[in-house]
Amino acid sequence: MAKVAWRLGRCWCSSPPQVIGFPVVQLHMSRTAMGIGQKDFENAMNQVKLLKKDPGNEVKLKLYALYKQATEGPCNLPKPGVFDLINKAKWDAWNALGSLPKETARQNYVDLVSSLSPPSESSSQVEPGAYRKPPGYETLVVTSEDGITKIMLNRPTKKNAISSQMYQEIMLALKAASKDDSAITVLTGNGDYYSSGNDLSNFTDIPSGGVEEKAKNSALFLRDFVGCFIDFPKPLIAVVNGPAVGISVTLLGLFDAVYASDRATFHTPFSHLGQSPEGCSSYTFPKIMGSAKATEMLIFGKKLTAGEACAQGLVTEVFPDSTLQKEVWTRLKTYAKLPPNAMRVSKEIIRNTEKEKLHAVNAEECRVIQGRWLSDECMNAVMNFLSKKAKL
Numbered sequence: 053m054a055k056v057a058w059r060l061g062r063c064w065c066s067s068p069p070q071v072i073g074f075p076v077v078q079l080h081m082s083r084t085a086m087g088i089g090q091k092d093f094e095n096a097m098n099q100v101k102l103l104k105k106d107p108g109n110e111v112k113l114k115l116y117a118l119y120k121q122a123t124e125g126p127c128n129l130p131k132p133g134v135f136d137l138i139n140k141a142k143w144d145a146w147n148a149l150g151s152l153p154k155e156t157a158r159q160n161y162v163d164l165v166s167s168l169s170p171p172s173e174s175s176s177q178v179e180p181g182a183y184r185k186p187p188g189y190e191t192l193v194v195t196s197e198d199g200i201t202k203i204m205l206n207r208p209t210k211k212n213a214i215s216s217q218m219y220q221e222i223m224l225a226l227k228a229a230s231k232d233d234s235a236i237t238v239l240t241g242n243g244d245y246y247s248s249g250n251d252l253s254n255f256t257d258i259p260s261g262g263v264e265e266k267a268k269n270s271a272l273f274l275r276d277f278v279g280c281f282i283d284f285p286k287p288l289i290a291v292v293n294g295p296a297v298g299i300s301v302t303l304l305g306l307f308d309a310v311y312a313s314d315r316a317t318f319h320t321p322f323s324h325l326g327q328s329p330e331g332c333s334s335y336t337f338p339k340i341m342g343s344a345k346a347t348e349m350l351i352f353g354k355k356l357t358a359g360e361a362c363a364q365g366l367v368t369e370v371f372p373d374s375t376l377q378k379e380v381w382t383r384l385k386t387y388a389k390l391p392p393n394a395m396r397v398s399k400e401i402i403r404n405t406e407k408e409k410l411h412a413v414n415a416e417e418c419r420v421i422q423g424r425w426l427s428d429e430c431m432n433a434v435m436n437f438l439s440k441k442a443k444l
């Protein structure tokens with residue numbers, strides 16, 4: 053019996069090595085399982101193999117579920133344990149299809165594959181003529197002109213969720229920006245979101261050492277990532293073009309100025325996700341807004357409007373969404389003409405009094421969150437998110 057094995061994993065796309073990556077989804081197909089629409093179904097499977105861009109874990113789970121339903125019918129496997137994250141996600145996705153007929157599943161599979169011709173993720177806000185820096189970032193657009201290095205998160209179809217690859221690329225871009233000849237560095241998002249925070253599918257790639265090893269590596273990685281923001285030597289500005297969630301909010305306490313669209317919101321639903329604050333926010337937020345307001349955000353997950361975030365000192369200034377880009381960039385271009393060494397030294401004086409403290413806070417937050425990632429509360433919340441998506 054001919055079998056086709058299709059593997060989605062690290063080797064599937066040309067991404068750089070990742071600390072946290074894609075789940076490995078393996079499909080085995082018996083050709084006799086196919087009947088009506090066999091040719092279309094086969095074509096669709098071939099098309100998937102030719103996709104140049106990874107469609108993301110949620111799509112891969114949907115494909116997996118539809119494939120299983122199309123070839124084997126309703127889910128017939130025992131439910132995996134909660135710690136078996138990958139198989140649990142796959143099981144949830146397949147099980148969510150209930151008694152969907154095989155023919156419908158086959159048709160849905162074909163439709164889904166044909167919708168995967170990659171949507172343009174490029175640069176609605178990339179200014180023409182701006183110099184795009186090598187090396188080719190896949191999740192960022194990095195440009196440098198007028199004394200400003202602009203790092204733009206560029207996964208708009210995923211609300212700029214920070215995948216493992218994006219974490220790596222942000223670190224690379226910050227390291228490059230710290231050494232280039234620009235005076236200031238700006239982080240912003242492409243599309244309607246600034247960022248929806250940590251890509252929750254980062255949780256699904258479990259190494260052979262199991263979830264403990266995964267949590268340990270991820271905590272070390274997070275510590276390095278946040279460390280880059282603590283140590284960044286030039287003025288670092290956030291242009292918050294839309295809603296911000298999770299780590300994209302907590303890091304704002306480490307920026308030197310934060311300009312926001314009046315459409316932006318600021319949300320840190322850590323307790324809802326069974327997690328705990330990172331990005332030094334357990335220290336910077338109480339300092340910026342007082343402990344009572346920080347508690348509402350970091351413990352109770354209260355979402356702030358841009359106006360509220362500005363009133364509490366997290367945001368420097370709010371602009372109408374329609375004029376944000378024009379007003380902010382005009383202002384930043386003026387700031388970027390100031391003597392760069394004076395700005396660098398002034399930042400150093402401000403930051404140095406706290407650097408040691410910030411690194412200690414970062415280390416402690418990473419220690420605590422490592423434990424949280426192993427908790428049932430966290431695992432259940434992540435599985436809920438992933439399985440809700442798989443049911444769509």
Ligand code: COA
Pocket residue numbers: 108110111209210211213214248249250251252253297298299321322325441
């Ligand atoms: N992790 C993984 N995927 C994410 C994501 C995240 N943090 N944020 C958005 N996405 C994906 C969605 O899964 C969806 O993918 P799909 O098109 O393959 O289905 C796509 O981005 C668009 O998001 P969607 O949920 O359809 O948009 P929305 O406008 O209805 O909701 C959010 C946007 C951000 C409110 C919602 O996606 C969300 O709650 N995300 C999780 C945010 C979060 O908890 N972050 C971690 C904080 S610690």
